[in-house]
Amino acid sequence: MKKQIIRITSAIVNPFEWFLKNVTSGGVLLIFVTALALLWANSPLKEYYQSLWEYDFILGLQPFELKKSILHWINDGMMAIFFL
Numbered sequence: 001m002k003k004q005i006i007r008i009t010s011a012i013v014n015p016f017e018w019f020l021k022n023v024t025s026g027g028v029l030l031i032f033v034t035a036l037a038l039l040w041a042n043s044p045l046k047e048y049y050q051s052l053w054e055y056d057f058i059l060g061l062q063p064f065e066l067k068k069s070i071l072h073w074i075n076d077g078m079m080a081i082f083f084l
Helices: 002-021 025-041 046-053 070-083
Strands: 056-060 065-069
Touching: 002 025, 025 046, 046 070, 065 070
Parallel strands: none
Antiparallel strands: 056 065
């Protein structure tokens, strides 16, 4: 019984391990997520897509917190790190 479970889990895990070890996996994942975001933004569920970008992400504790939208964090914070 244990050997069957190990075979099943290895059959599921091995393709993921191969994908993550492959050099092009980052590019493939980026293209897939971009296509998914484009489909989501142009679908009837676009209100949920817009509300996701306006969701407040809080960094820190109550008296010392930075509360900005995800769009703000990406535009200002991540771009500053990128250009650094």
